[in-house]
Every structure is written in C-alpha cells, then in structure tokens.
Amino acid sequence: MNFRHKHIFLLPGLLVLIGILIFPILFTIRLSLSSWDSFYPGLDFIGLENYVRLFTEDQRFWESFFRLSFLSLTTVFLQYVLGFSLALMVWRDLAFKRFFRVLFLIPMMTTPVIMTVIWKTVFHESLGPVNDFLSLFEITPLWLSDDTLAKVTVIIVETWQWTPFMFLLLLAGLLSLPEEAFLAASIDGAGPVRKFIYVTFPLMAPISIGAIIIRLIEASKIMDTIYVLTSGGPGTATETSSFYIFIKGLREFQMGYSAALSFTYLVIMIVSLTIIAKVLVRVMIKQD
Amino acid sequence: MLNLYTFLKYGFICIWSMFVVAPFLWALSTSFKDFQSVTSGATYIPWLQFEPTLEGWRVLWKTPASGGVDIVEPYFNSIIVTCSASLISILLGTLAAYALSRFTFKAGFIKNNDITFFFISQRIMPPVVLSIPFFIMLGYLGLLDSLVGLIMVYIVLLMPIAVWIMVDFFNKVPREIDETALIDGCNPYQAFFKVVLPNSIPGMIVAGMFCLIFGWTDFFFAFILTFTEVQLLPVRIVALNSSITPWWSLSASALISVAPLIVVAFIVERFLSKGNLSGALK
Numbered sequence: 001m002n003f004r005h006k007h008i009f010l011l012p013g014l015l016v017l018i019g020i021l022i023f024p025i026l027f028t029i030r031l032s033l034s035s036w037d038s039f040y041p042g043l044d045f046i047g048l049e050n051y052v053r054l055f056t057e058d059q060r061f062w063e064s065f066f067r068l069s070f071l072s073l074t075t076v077f078l079q080y081v082l083g084f085s086l087a088l089m090v091w092r093d094l095a096f097k098r099f100f101r102v103l104f105l106i107p108m109m110t111t112p113v114i115m116t117v118i119w120k121t122v123f124h125e126s127l128g129p130v131n132d133f134l135s136l137f138e139i140t141p142l143w144l145s146d147d148t149l150a151k152v153t154v155i156i157v158e159t160w161q162w163t164p165f166m167f168l169l170l171l172a173g174l175l176s177l178p179e180e181a182f183l184a185a186s187i188d189g190a191g192p193v194r195k196f197i198y199v200t201f202p203l204m205a206p207i208s209i210g211a212i213i214i215r216l217i218e219a220s221k222i223m224d225t226i227y228v229l230t231s232g233g234p235g236t237a238t239e240t241s242s243f244y245i246f247i248k249g250l251r252e253f254q255m256g257y258s259a260a261l262s263f264t265y266l267v268i269m270i271v272s273l274t275i276i277a278k279v280l281v282r283v284m285i286k287q288d
Numbered sequence: 289m290l291n292l293y294t295f296l297k298y299g300f301i302c303i304w305s306m307f308v309v310a311p312f313l314w315a316l317s318t319s320f321k322d323f324q325s326v327t328s329g330a331t332y333i334p335w336l337q338f339e340p341t342l343e344g345w346r347v348l349w350k351t352p353a354s355g356g357v358d359i360v361e362p363y364f365n366s367i368i369v370t371c372s373a374s375l376i377s378i379l380l381g382t383l384a385a386y387a388l389s390r391f392t393f394k395a396g397f398i399k400n401n402d403i404t405f406f407f408i409s410q411r412i413m414p415p416v417v418l419s420i421p422f423f424i425m426l427g428y429l430g431l432l433d434s435l436v437g438l439i440m441v442y443i444v445l446l447m448p449i450a451v452w453i454m455v456d457f458f459n460k461v462p463r464e465i466d467e468t469a470l471i472d473g474c475n476p477y478q479a480f481f482k483v484v485l486p487n488s489i490p491g492m493i494v495a496g497m498f499c500l501i502f503g504w505t506d507f508f509f510a511f512i513l514t515f516t517e518v519q520l521l522p523v524r525i526v527a528l529n530s531s532i533t534p535w536w537s538l539s540a541s542a543l544i545s546v547a548p549l550i551v552v553a554f555i556v557e558r559f560l561s562k563g564n565l566s567g568a569l570k
Contacts (some may be wrong), residue, residue, distance in 0.1 A: 006391035013384030024421035109549035132330035
C-alpha cells in the first residue's frame with residue numbers, strides 16, 4: 001500500500017484533534033507565564049513568578065491535591081473490589097443473570113451531575129430519606145456540612161456512579177477468559193476459592209490493571225459531583241485540585257495563575273499515573 | 289459451605305440492587321409531590337403518605353415565562369450536540385484507527401503506538417485545564433454559547449474513545465479480509481468501504497455507545513462555554529438546584545433526562561452476553 005493512501009485515512013482525525021487542541025495547550029503554557037487577572041487582562045510576561053508562588057506559598061493547592069489523591073484512590077479501590085465481586089457473581093450461574101447485568105450497568109449511563117442533584121436531596125439533613133431512616137436510631141448525621149461526612153458522601157455517590165464502569169470492564173474481561181484453564185483447575189480438584197486465587201485473579205491481572213488505570217484517570221478529574229454536592233465545602237473539606245483551579249480561574253479570574261496551576265497539575269497527574277501503572281504491574285503480575 | 293456461599297451471593301446482589309435502584313425510586317416518588325409534601329419530611333408512598341400531583345411533570349413543558357422549566361429546548365440541544373459530535377468522532381476515529389491498525393507510520397521516533405497513545409491520552413487531560421483556553425479560543429472565534437463551539441469541544445472528548453475502541457477492534461479483524469479485496473482488484477478505499485466497514489459495524493456500535501454516554505453525561509464544558517442562548521440539559525437541571533429548589537420538577541426532569549441512555553444499558557448487555565464487547569474493551 002503506498003504512502004498517500006494511509007495518510008488519507010489517518011490525517012483527518014489526527015489533524016482535527018491537533019487543530020482543536022494545539023491552541024489550548026500552547027496558550028495554557030504561555031498564559032501561565034503572565035499575570036492575567038480581572039484587573040489587568042493581557043498577556044504580559046512575568047517569567048516563572050506564578051510557579052514560584054505555587055510552590056512556595058500556595059498551601060491550599062497542595063491540600064486540595066492530597067484530598068484528590070485520597071478521594072480518587074479510595075473510590076477506585078472500593079469500585080474495584082465491589083465491581084469485581086459483582087462481575088464474578090453475574091459471570092456464570094445465577095438466576096436472571098442478564099437482568100442483573102443490565103441493572104448493574106444503569107448508573108454509569110446516567111448523567112453524574114443530574115444524579116448528584118438527586119443524591120443531594122437523598123442526603124438532605126432534615127427532609128431526606130437517609131436521615132429519615134437513621135432517625136429511627138435517633139441519629140441525624142449532617143451529611144453535607146460535616147468535614148468527614150461530606151467526604152464520605154462524595155465517596156458514596158462516586159461509588160454508586162462509577163462501580164458499573166469497573167463492573168463492565170471486568171465482566172467483559174471475565175467473559176473473554178479461556179475455558180481451558182478452569183477445566184484444568186476443576187480436574188485438579190480446586191475449590192472455588194483456590195480457583196479464584198490461582199486461576200481467575202492472575203488471568204484477570206492485566207485487565208484489572210487496565211480498568212484501574214482508566215478509572216483513576218477519570219476519577220482524578222472529579223469535579224461535577226463536588227460542584228453540585230458540596231461546592232468544595234464545608235470550607236475546603238471536599239475541594240479537589242480541579243475544583244480549586246476552577247475557582248481560581250473562572251470565579252476569581254486569576255487566569256495566569258490558574259494556568260500555572262493547571263499545567264503543574266497536568267504534569268503531576270501524568271507522572272503519578274505512570275508510577276501507579278508501573279507499581280500495579282509489578283504487584284499484580286509478579287504474584288505467580 | 290456451598291449454601292452459605294449462595295446465601296451470601298444473593299444477599300449481596302439484593303443489597304447492591306437496592307442501592308442502585310434507591311435514588312431512582314426516591315426521585316420518582318418525589319416527582320409527584322408538591323411543596324407541602326416535600327417540606328413536611330421524607331415520605332415515600334403516594335396516596336398513603338402524601339397526595340400525589342402531576343405538577344412536577346407539567347411544569348417541564350411550560351415556558352419559563354409562565355413559571356415553567358422548559359426542558360424541551362435543552363433536550364434538543366443536548367441531542368444535537370451529542371449526536372453530531374459522536375458521529376464526527378466515530379467517522380474520523382474509525383478512519384484513523386483503521387490506518388493505525390493496518391499501516392505502519394514512522395516519522396522520526398514517532399511510531400504507530402505513539403500516535404495511538406496521543407489519541408487516547410487526551411482523556412487524561414482534566415477538563416478544567418482545557419476550559420480557560422477553550423473559553424478564550426471560542427470567544428475569539430465568536431463560537432461561545434453556540435452549538436458549533438460545543439460540538440468542536442465534544443469531539444476532543446469523544447474521539448479518543450472512538451480511536452481506542454476501534455484500534456483494538458480492527459486488530460481483531462483478520463487482515464486477510466482486506467488483502468483478499470485488494471487482490472480482487474479493489475483500490476484501498478473500495479476495500480475499506482465495501483469490505484472492511486460492513487464487518488466493523490459491531491465495533492462501531494460499541495464505540496458509538498460510549499461516545500453517546502460520555503457526550504450526553506458531560507456537564508463541565510457545557511457549563512463553562514454556554515450561557516443563555518444554548519443550554520444543554522444537565523446545565524438547565526443543575527440551574528434548578530441553585531435557586532430555591534423545587535424538588536418535584538427537579539426529580540421529574542432528572543428522570544426524563546437520564547431515561548434515553550437506559551436503553552443503551554440494554555444494548556451494552558446484549559453485546560456483552562454475545563461476547564462481542566470483550567474484544568472491543570480490552
């Protein structure tokens with residue numbers, strides 16, 4: 001096949017993507033070197049001042065970053081455990097297996113912000129059903145205005161929303177596993193637990209790693225849920241990096257500074273996701 | 289031992305099912321309430337605990353001028369933006385994925401895998417990073433608050449998904465199919481459109497569904513890049529939340545806006561059970 005044809009297939013997509021993205025990326029880098037804010041909107045050049053401020057003064061950014069790490073690692077871990085359990089359960093023999101598969105997929109089809117609005121009414125402190133139920137035991141937790149509980153609420157909502165995605169990826173993986181390995185294990189007389197430890201889990205390791213990384217990428221962008229559910233509050237108890245950048249950039253209009261934040265955040269994300277991927281590969285595949 | 293296992297399994301499935309369904313049932317029940325029934329505490333069963341009313345649903349079709357919410361226009365906007373962005377992404381993504389799967393590219397140190405990674409890596413980009421430059425870029429182009437601007441942005445969100453799924457899919461389609469077509473005297477384009485494309489419909493459907501899901505459920509870009517002219521569904525519904533919240537119309541509009549994609553869950557399950565999805569998702 002000659003030179004021209006293959007480029008005609010590839011280039012339209014590639015050029016459209018680059019065409020739309022090239023300006024935003026270069027502009028973010030340039031903007032991060034300027035002091036653009038609402039008083040003085042313009043591209044001046046102040047060197048690395050924004051970055052110095054970010055690394056030396058801005059406690060709030062780093063706090064929001066650790067909060068994000070905590071929230072995304074917790075939710076993804078929960079989603080993995082729950083999603084894997086659910087996938088294993090509806091994998092083989094189960095009554096109404098296909099019904100449950102559809103049911104478990106439904107949350108990921110719903111719009112996160114819209115469901116979060118509903119969740120907000122569910123967790124409402126005086127009018128919601130959760131506290132209505134808990135009041136039977138004479139406790140009425142302040143789900144959205146307590147530092148710790150607000151995080152718990154975010155984790156519950158995120159788990160509800162995204163466990164199905166993990167479930168889908170893992171179930172698709174389970175269904176593609178070769179039958180032979182399981183037959184061999186049955187012949188050797190392995191029970192369900194040993195089958196899982198020695199056959200299913202190792203076979204699923206690459207798929208698990210893929211699924212975890214995909215979910216971590218998506219979870220690190222968590223923003224919609226927090227905007228609707230808590231607006232980062234109470235105080236800054238649920239403020240994540242994305243949300244902090246959003247406040248700086250599009251609420252306080254410190255465009256230059258928020259571009260520096262964005263760029264730093266992006267670099268940290270890429271580096272840490274690469275490290276996590278490497279670690280996961282080592283931990284999960286070395287086992288056998 | 290086995291009985292205990294079965295018991296635990298069904299127990300867990302029941303609890304999880306209840307957790308999945310709970311917010312929908314609550315929303316359904318709330319959508320038939322009025323101010324009185326909402327503010328008097330949590331109630332669940334219509335007629336028994338509160339007097340149901342259709343007000344929450346009726347409001348959705350009225351214009352804002354007559355005290356309604358009017359979700360009809362945002363609904364159509366959402367459909368237009370999601371469908372056009374998905375179609376363009378699938379079209380360009382399929383072509384690019386086909387090229388990446390069949391031909392070798394080499395430009396300096398950049399090879400096929402690097403190009404594929406470039407496509408997919410756009411998913412890593414946090415929306416907030418792109419939001420400010422997009423805001424300024426669309427403002428400059430005069431496309432802020434317009435459907436075209438949103439479609440452009442959504443292509444960036446959706447094309448990585450299409451490329452990711454389709455590259456894996458084409459890697460599974462045997463090369464012999466297009467080679468035979470070429471030997472039979474087709475040029476590469478005929479081979480692609482007449483032979484390869486009809487065989488890749490399942491992959492394109494899977495990719496299309498994921499584009500629809502991620503396009504329909506996006507909120508952030510629609511929220512940042514539009515104001516009053518063009519409002520998408522999630523933005524309109526979340527706006528309800530910020531004022532004195534009318535829970536009944538909120539619940540009704542939430543239910544009606546998540547409804548269309550529930551159908552997608554059935555299609556995904558069909559593909560899953562037939563084994564077509566496993567190849568496409570790995």
